[in-house]
Amino acid sequence: MKGYSESTLRVRRVHMEMFLKWCRASRTARPTQVTRTSLESYQRYLFQYRKKDGQPLAVASQHSRLAPLKVWFKWLNHRKYISKDPAAELELPRVGYKLPSVMNKDEAERVLSQPNVGEPLGIRDRAMLELLYSSGLRRMELLHLKLYDVDQKHGLITVRQGKGKRDRVVPIGDRALAWLNVYLDSVRPDIALKPDSGVTFLTSNGAAFTPNYLSWLARQCVKSAGIGKGGACHIFRHTMATLMLEGGADIRYIQAMLGHVRLDTTQIYTHVSIRMLKQVHTTTHPAARLDVENDQARKLPKNSAQPVDTEILQDLNKTQSGEPD
Secondary structure (H helix, E strand, O other), X not given: OOOOOHHHHHHHHHHHHHHHHHHHHOOOOOHHHOOHHHHHHHHXXXXXXXXXXXXXXXXXXXXXXXXXXXXXXXXXXXXXXXOOOOOOOOOOOOOOOOOOOOOOHHHHHHHHOOOOOOOHHHHHHHHHHHXXXXXXXXXXXXXXXXXXXXXXOOOEEEEOOOOOOOOEEEEOOHHHHHHHHHHHHHOHHHHOOOOOOOEOOEOOOOOEOOHHHHHHHXXXXXXXXXXXXXXXXXXXXXXXXXXXHHOOOOHHHHHHHHOOOOHHHHOHHHHHOHHHHHHHHHHHOOOOOOOOOOHHHHHOOOOOOOOOOHHHHHHHHHHHHOOOO
């Protein structure tokens, strides 16, 4: 009823089924039997839960499994199926603030060069990575991209039914468009099936990509580039936004490209862009650079274990305080 995507519904369904499985194990058969104590027990169960690889659930994963329960019990109470909402005062785990992984320009170029463009599927993979890097598309937005969504003449892509089922138009760079054209002219006609679904990027058997396969492919390229960073499709989106911000783009334009409803969602890239912050710090902070006036600092030993000449420190302090030599 609220228009959530099928992907969101599927994830919520999985999380709810985990709770229902726990209820069956604890012999809780009806919503009226669930109390706040019950939910706190389930919260402890999630905290102690171990995945197949032996790792615990991340705090964000614990939060995402508890949040739908608050919505569900609030709905049950509103519809009078239960007399009291047991989840009303349930305190959810606090999710930490984590900066996204981004690449610099050279690292991005190394990743983009990983597909073997001497092979047809390598051309396809290069075209997909170029689109992710150039336009900052989400994974599902790239998978759902249709042939008629690309405006070759004006260099634009129409994203239909993106996150929140919102449409938007984003630019595509000339290089990405060139790789896309090579793929459309020399690769796609050989793998497309009849009747043609119109999906832009196809697997070798003519089917549309699955989300997991696309993520695996992008992750392999990032890994093989040897840049020492992890990530898949979303790292290109983060990188695009960060590099545009460092290049002087107004954050409101970046917000429009990424399809963020709220500007504070885009504000994270002001924290990621540390290189830009370093440049501003060097330019504006009076003690950030060595100049002729405080050239004595150059005489300081680089090795902190090496003893410092006290005369050098005295000269340095006089220069910084404005005292005459």
